[in-house]
Amino acid sequence: MMDAKEVLLAEPRGFCAGVDRAIEIVERALQKFGRPIYVRHEIVHNTFVVNDLKEKGAIFIEELDDVPAGATLVFSAHGVSRAVQDEAKARGFTIFDATCPLVTKVHVEVAKLAKEGYEFLMIGHKGHPEVEGTMGQLSEGIHLVEDEGDVAKVAPRQTELLAVVTQTTLSVDDAAGIKAAIKARFPLVREPKQQDICYATQNRQDAVKILAPQVDVVIVVGSPTSSNSNRLRELADRLGTPAYMVDNADELQPQWFDTAGRVGLTAGASAPEVLVNGVIARIKELGAVSVRKMDGVEETMKFPLPKGLKMIDPVTGLEIEVRKAPETGA
Template sequence: MAEERRNARRVLLAMPLGFCAGVERAVETVERALGEYGAPVYVRGQIVHSEQVLEDLSGRGAVFVDSEEEVPDGAVCILSAHGVAPEVRRRVTARDLRVIDATCPLVAKVHVEVRRYARAGRTVVLIGRRGHEEVEGTVGEAPEYTHVVMSEEEIDALPIAPDAPVAYAMQTTLAVDDAARLVARLRERFSDLIGPGKDDICYASQNRQAAVKAIARECDLVLVAGARNSSNSNRLVDVARAQGTAAHLVPDAPELDSAWLERARVVGVGAGASAPQRLVDAILRRLAELGYEDVEERELMRETVTFRAPRWPS
């Protein structure tokens, strides 16, 4: 019997997975606004990076816009979990809008750090990916003081003197190992360097990376539920591959390519912090159809973090 189980096709489910406290807070904010004010409510940017969540909320009356200028006067305007630059916040508050700020508190913490470093006269090195909404919002706190890097080569090329006062901050959804490597290079490069007392990478990203890392070497393949533009989901793919295991992002169950499963006896499944449970369930159903009916949950730790709802318009 033990031999049969070892040879059977099965799934290892890396837990925790799915929504983090910041994503739950953001989604609940849109749902509450729809309930209290009725449709439409306007959301600047994608409230979270999940095609399924956006489709669901759009169907209920949420309108996602790229700019606050697209929001009509008098309407409800929700700022996404990724945060915005102070200039955006000034523009929305200057208008006749009911503004609700759903910025994740952990992202807001990084904004505070960058402001503090800049006020102290330090050049800020932000470890993050250019073009990501969170990074754009964070840079906006002190654009004239901030440099964005995502490689050791970019750190080496920074136009900053080795003895200049420097501080670093991080995008909250980075891969833990990558961030540690880049901080180590910053310490080698600058003699007067300070950073946050605790890494900026959010607890949920760290937990999901640890959970995927824990199962990856037992697996022939790892599948990660998450949107293509979800930074934390893409980092889970990177973490699995760093363990020498093939890995793929699965934005929707029909996109799971059966060819990936060739010669795969054990398949790991993880999910980003913005991936809804229904996406995970759909992937598991698809795997069951392909012969992977045996699912073993591997819970590395249990999450109990919650955040207060954002301030509501009076």
């Protein structure tokens, strides 16, 4: 049994507007066109969400060769390269783009400045689909930097027209350090008018900064492939609080709570609340007696759906909300 008496819930946590929109795009496409709907890459990086959509008729693929002619295809929330977009159009698929609008904003900025002759330094993690999508907006002139050491090695062709862009799900503090190193080496570098790291990533990291010092252990609900979830765990750890990331309640280890008087709980932007509730239930089984929600930023952001997927009530003329969060745990 654990010593924990209280679970302290971070606020905000869990789904962001971009994730909500991406899942709803797949669900509405399934309703409108029937199964199967093909999705390039995991729609969001969460095992439970992906499995839930598979059961409803979504088929997740990495290569467009795996999509049959005439099919309906959804691009994941992470975005895709120009080459993937062009190939999908050439193959004649019915396409719905679930790229998070905050990622699309970065793509638009890259395209605009490239026309003005800029080269780019992209702060991000090699191999992450969002990084591949953003770097794939150009055929050349965009260079990946993963850490401050990469800044010293990067070799742009010129430095007069140089801009920096950022993966939206990075550690805010890590990105700031890399950006400072870039500015030190390239004083004329152009930064985005608003930071590329998204509001939801920022808010969840800010909440963990408040949460971690108040608890004995932090649990982050999120899948191993989720960049923003991994950053939450790393942040709590960096602040001196033992932290663990779990896909669901089954992964909780009782020994994590042996000396914990208070447990902090948060969730990455792609983790549904049903998984958080499952974790709470399991921690209660291990001895917690109360749950308290922190004060925090209330998120009201909502992104519109693509044309062709909006459903309008013929009586009221208002858009019909149809997406329901999964009701059962993983």
